[in-house]
Amino acid sequence: MARLFSKGGDKKRREQQAQKQHKKKNQEVADKAHSSRAGTGAVNAAGSHPKVLNITSLAQDGRGIARNNGKTVFVTGALPGEQVSVMHYRQRKRFDECIVRDVEQASAERVLPSCKHFNECGGCQLQHLEPAAQLFNKQEGVLEQLKRHAKLAPKVVESAVESSALGYRSRARLVVSKSGQLGFRQGGSNEPVTISECGILDARLQRLLKPVQKWLHDLAVNTSRMAVTHIELMATDSEVALIVRHPKAVAIEHRQALEGVLTIEGAKVWWQAEKKGSLQGSAGRSCDPQLQYRLPQYDLNLLFKPTHFTQVNTHVNHEMVARAVSWMDLQADDRVADLFCGVGNFTLPMARKSAAVVGVEGVAGMVEQAKVNARFNNMKNLEFQAFDLFDQSVGQRLKRLKTNKMLLDPPRSGAREVCEQLNGGGITHLVYVSCNPMSLVRDSAILHDQGFKMEKFCVLDMFPHTAHVESMALFIRS
Numbered sequence: 001m002a003r004l005f006s007k008g009g010d011k012k013r014r015e016q017q018a019q020k021q022h023k024k025k026n027q028e029v030a031d032k033a034h035s036s037r038a039g040t041g042a043v044n045a046a047g048s049h050p051k052v053l054n055i056t057s058l059a060q061d062g063r064g065i066a067r068n069n070g071k072t073v074f075v076t077g078a079l080p081g082e083q084v085s086v087m088h089y090r091q092r093k094r095f096d097e098c099i100v101r102d103v104e105q106a107s108a109e110r111v112l113p114s115c116k117h118f119n120e121c122g123g124c125q126l127q128h129l130e131p132a133a134q135l136f137n138k139q140e141g142v143l144e145q146l147k148r149h150a151k152l153a154p155k156v157v158e159s160a161v162e163s164s165a166l167g168y169r170s171r172a173r174l175v176v177s178k179s180g181q182l183g184f185r186q187g188g189s190n191e192p193v194t195i196s197e198c199g200i201l202d203a204r205l206q207r208l209l210k211p212v213q214k215w216l217h218d219l220a221v222n223t224s225r226m227a228v229t230h231i232e233l234m235a236t237d238s239e240v241a242l243i244v245r246h247p248k249a250v251a252i253e254h255r256q257a258l259e260g261v262l263t264i265e266g267a268k269v270w271w272q273a274e275k276k277g278s279l280q281g282s283a284g285r286s287c288d289p290q291l292q293y294r295l296p297q298y299d300l301n302l303l304f305k306p307t308h309f310t311q312v313n314t315h316v317n318h319e320m321v322a323r324a325v326s327w328m329d330l331q332a333d334d335r336v337a338d339l340f341c342g343v344g345n346f347t348l349p350m351a352r353k354s355a356a357v358v359g360v361e362g363v364a365g366m367v368e369q370a371k372v373n374a375r376f377n378n379m380k381n382l383e384f385q386a387f388d389l390f391d392q393s394v395g396q397r398l399k400r401l402k403t404n405k406m407l408l409d410p411p412r413s414g415a416r417e418v419c420e421q422l423n424g425g426g427i428t429h430l431v432y433v434s435c436n437p438m439s440l441v442r443d444s445a446i447l448h449d450q451g452f453k454m455e456k457f458c459v460l461d462m463f464p465h466t467a468h469v470e471s472m473a474l475f476i477r478s
Contacts, residue, residue, distance in 0.1 A: 049089035049096075052104060055082045057144075058137045060437065062125035062467030064100075071096060079107040079129055080137065109133035114166070117195050122187030124200065124465040131165040131464055138469045139459045142437045146454075150445035154457035154473065161323060161472075163315035165464035166199045167206075171312040173232040180220030182213045182231060200465060204240045205233045207265055212242070215258045222254070234306060236293045237314075241268040243279065243306055255282040270306060279306065297322055298349040302373050308343055308366060313462045320460050320472065321349050324431050327456060327474040328405055330354045337403040337427075339389055339418060340410045344370040344382075346433075350407070351382050358401050359384045395421025405429040414439025419446040430475040433460075437469055444473065452477045 055064035055078045064078030077100035078084045086098040103110070113127035126134050139160060146152045174182050174195075181194040196213075198206060212231060220226055227248035234241050244250070244258070250271065259269045259282050270279040270289060278286045292303045293310065295318065304310055311317040324346060330336070330353035338347040341359030343366055351357040359382065361367045367386040374382040387397055389410075394417050406427050408415045412435055422430075430452060434440035444454060452475035460470040 052083060052085050055080055055084065058141060060141065060467060068096060073098060075100060079110055081107045115199050117193060120186055120193045121184050121195060123184045125467045127465045134464065135160050135162060135459060135461055142469060142471050145437055145441045146444060149441045152444055152448060152454055154454045156456045158456055158458040160459040160461055161316050161319045162461040163313055167203055168313050168464060169200045170202045170314050171234045172201060173230055175230055176216060176226065176228045178226050180216040180226050182216055202235045204235050208233060208242065208267060211261045215261060219254055236291050239291055240266055241291065241306060243270050243272050245272045252283065295321060295349060298352050300348050300377055302343055303376055304343045304369060308369060316460055316462050321346060324407060324472060325349050325353060327431050328429055334405050335403040337398065337401050337406045339406065339408050341370060342366050344373045346407050346409060347382065348373060348377060348379060351379055356381045358403060360389060361386060362388050390417050392417060394418055399425055407431045409433040412436040412439060414443050416443060419443045423450050428477055432473045432475065435470050440471060447475050
């Protein structure tokens with residue numbers, strides 16, 4: 001398999017800069033990890049642990065992997081191909097853990113993180129690894145797990161679906177500290193890290209950070225206790241909005257102050273007193289707003305509520321949908337099942353190419369929204385049903401749908417119950433969209449036992465600079 005990246009650039013200078021920056025980061029990370037994890041593992045006495053380790057690969061959480069006397073060691077801050085000295089070595093039953101002290105021999109793919117908050121913020125674990133190398137390691141990691149745990153290998157590995165590594169994120173939830181500081185969580189901790197910028201956010205959302213932080217500061221000064229715990233930012237093709245979560249009451253004048261400031265940025269503001277509760281306007285009245293995003297290659301506009309799940313990377317979502325539809329090889333007489341369909345992100349595009357599509361979702365509110373989208377786009381060959389896709393008898397309900405092709409887009413837990421009950425059905429093509437390599441590996445083995453062969457595979461780089469891996473596989477059954 002061809003490597004997806006090249007070395008290039010002034011390597012020596014880059015390595016020196018990266019080592020200096022990373023030494024500072026690792027000392028800060030080490031100090032925090034040492035205090036926050038005290039008592040959670042046995043710390044070796046001085047001199048009893050290895051001083052230097054050679055890193056062979058990346059773990060799912062972005063840590064480097066080494067071996068010491070046959071035992072796996074997870075090394076925070078290390079990259080594949082590096083030789084590192086380590087500190088804070090902890091022995092556990094099945095594996096050991098430690099943190100980089102110094103990078104003795106740096107990887108050619110090590111780079112300086114672009115974000116000034118990288119030393120503390122837990123959002124981006126891989127900014128010290130160039131984006132092409134991130135993709136390569138994510139892809140190799142999933143393929144290795146498929147080979148090791150499911151004894152499977154795809155017939156074809158297609159190029160990754162990717163986007164720009166910066167400015168891609170159209171949705172993010174930030175935490176608000178008790179003193180009114182806006183930020184994200186620290187790596188390996190629930191402690192908030194105040195941020196003034198975030199390069200992975202959509203530029204329109206980045207512009208909201210400063211006025212929102214000023215409003216929070218004023219709110220903290222003028223109230224005895226901080227009422228706000230989270231701020232959720234979101235951007236669509238033409239709209240920008242945020243949800244303010246406030247377990248304690250926020251006075252009308254303070255609400256109007258924020259809305260007045262954000263009007264300049266064209267942002268809508270909604271208020272939420274309880275987690276998963278209804279939204280309110282500035283006057284405290286309940287409201288039921290909707291936003292929309294486009295799938296231009298299918299001439300579709302999908303409506304969604306601000307509390308609904310939507311993909312955060314617009315470009316990757318467009319390309320992911322297009323590739324999934326292509327892999328399905330849809331014909332005019334096909335009947336397709338779209339399981340875990342949400343608001344219809346895959347359902348409506350597939351309906352453009354087939355006789356009929358049945359979308360199934362366990363959340364009744366999402367099913368109703370999908371029906372709204374079918375009507376909004378004037379599509380008649382769609383049906384949506386709400387039932388539990390984790391039920392042990394789900395197979396009988398799926399057989400009654402009388403479909404010959406299927407798309408699965410499950411949550412992190414995967415679609416085990418569905419996969420186990422596809423024997424004897426008429427499904428010939430199945431596209432599995434995964435947000436968790438572990439459940440993909442497990443379900444791929446189950447599908448193989450049901451007579452499916454993995455024809456194609458690709459990585460979906462929905463979250464550049466993070467260790468999160470999404471992927472997609474096509475299974476064919478004769």
